[in-house]
Amino acid sequence: QKEVEQNSGPLSVPEGAIASLNCTYSDRGSQSFFWYRQYSGKSPELIMSIYSNGDKEDGRFTAQLNKASQYVSLLIRDSQPSDSATYLCAVGANTGGFKTIFGAGTRLFVKA
Amino acid sequence: EAQVTQNPRYLITVTGKKLTVTCSQNMNHEYMSWYRQDPGLGLRQIYYSMNVEVTDKGDVPEGYKVSRKEKRNFPLILESPSPNQTSLYFCASSSPGSVPDTQYFGPGTRLTVL
Numbered sequence: 001q002k003e004v005e006q007n008s009g010p011l012s013v014p015e016g017a018i019a020s021l022n023c024t025y026s027d028r029g030s031q032s033f034f035w036y037r038q039y040s041g042k043s044p045e046l047i048m049s050i051y052s053n054g055d056k057e058d059g060r061f062t063a064q065l066n067k068a069s070q071y072v073s074l075l076i077r078d079s080q081p082s083d084s085a086t087y088l089c090a091v092g093a094n095t096g097g098f099k100t101i102f103g104a105g106t107r108l109f110v111k112a
Numbered sequence: 113e114a115q116v117t118q119n120p121r122y123l124i125t126v127t128g129k130k131l132t133v134t135c136s137q138n139m140n141h142e143y144m145s146w147y148r149q150d151p152g153l154g155l156r157q158i159y160y161s162m163n164v165e166v167t168d169k170g171d172v173p174e175g176y177k178v179s180r181k182e183k184r185n186f187p188l189i190l191e192s193p194s195p196n197q198t199s200l201y202f203c204a205s206s207s208p209g210s211v212p213d214t215q216y217f218g219p220g221t222r223l224t225v226l
Contacts, residue, residue, distance in 0.1 A: 004218060008152070034211050040119070043217035088154065092212025095212055098143070099170065100212045103155035 003027075004091050006103035014099065014111050019076040021106050023089030032092035033065055035074045037085045038105065044088055048074060079110045114139045116218035124224045125193060133188045133221050135203030144186040145170070145215065146178065148199040155202065157198045161186055165214050181185045 003026045008035055013019045021035070032051050036044035048063040050056045050072065056063045062075040072091075089103040116137045125131055126178050137144065139218040147170075157170030161180040175197055177189040186205075190197060205217040 034214065041220075043220050045217070046214050049214055057222070073190075078206075089214075090155075098208065098212055099157060099160065100145070100215065101171075102155035104152060 004089055004101050004103040006087075006089050006106050008104060008106060010107040010109050012109045012111060013079050015079060015081060016019075017079050017110075019079045019083065019108055019110070021074040021076075021087050021089075021108070023072045023074075023103055024070055025072070025089075025091045025101075027091065027093050027101075028067075028070065030067075030070075030091045030093045032100075033063070033072045034090040034092070034100075035061075035063060035072075036088040036090060036102075038088055039085045049085070076108075079108075081110045081112045084108055084110050114216070116203055116205055116216055118201075118218035118221050120221060121219060122222050124226065126226050127194055128192050131190050131193060131223075133190075133201060133203075133223070135186045135188065135218060136184050137203075137205040137216070138184065138214065139205060139207070140183065141207045141216075142183070143208050143212075143215075144180065145204045146176070146186070146188045147202045147204065148197075149202060149220075150199050158188070158201075180185065185214035193223075195225050197223065198225050199223060 035047045038044045050063040086105040092100045146158040147155040159178040172181040173205045206215045
């Protein structure tokens with residue numbers, strides 16, 4: 001069973017701090033990696049996508065991928081109360097089907 | 113406006129009464145997928161479709177059917193709903209290249225089976 005594991009949290013950080021979210025995956029054939037943000041009762045929306053080892057930065061967000069360790073992370077700098085949401089890690093593979101598997105999500109609270 | 117639409121948004125039904133949840137996208141995406149979301153379990157894939165008339169099972173297909181007769185539509189059918197299918201359902205679409213790519217989600221359908 002291909003799996004994506006995340007700490008369910010909640011992760012609580014003060015406003016202005018760096019929030020660090022982590023994710024591990026089991027399928028070495030995975031080729032695409034995503035972080036989605038989901039507010040309560042809403043649909044997931046893409047924050048970052050990453051396809052190769054290393055760091056990818058977009059504004060206050062940085063995604064980090066290490067395929068050898070099967071690990072992907074998301075850093076949120078200068079965290080804001082509006083960042084409070086559930087963050088879903090998703091992993092795509094085209095081995096055994098063209099599928100995307102989601103982790104259960106990490107709840108983040110940013111305290112004003 | 114590029115979007116994925118789902119109908120109905122909310123549905124309360126009874127065990128055994130067949131229902132269909134519709135999904136439509138206007139982005140000409142080849143790939144469409146259905147997920148269910150339950151507390152503590154995250155999003156679990158039910159079925160996905162790579163293109164018209166091409167569908168495949170996800171991780172939790174039991175009790176569900178799908179069809180893809182047109183590129184823009186991907187309905188989810190529950191032939192005989194049961195209470196364990198009470199969940200929040202999302203349809204998603206994307207235009208993948210050689211690997212699975214970013215998915216765009218519909219607003220969700222909250223289904224309650226009594």
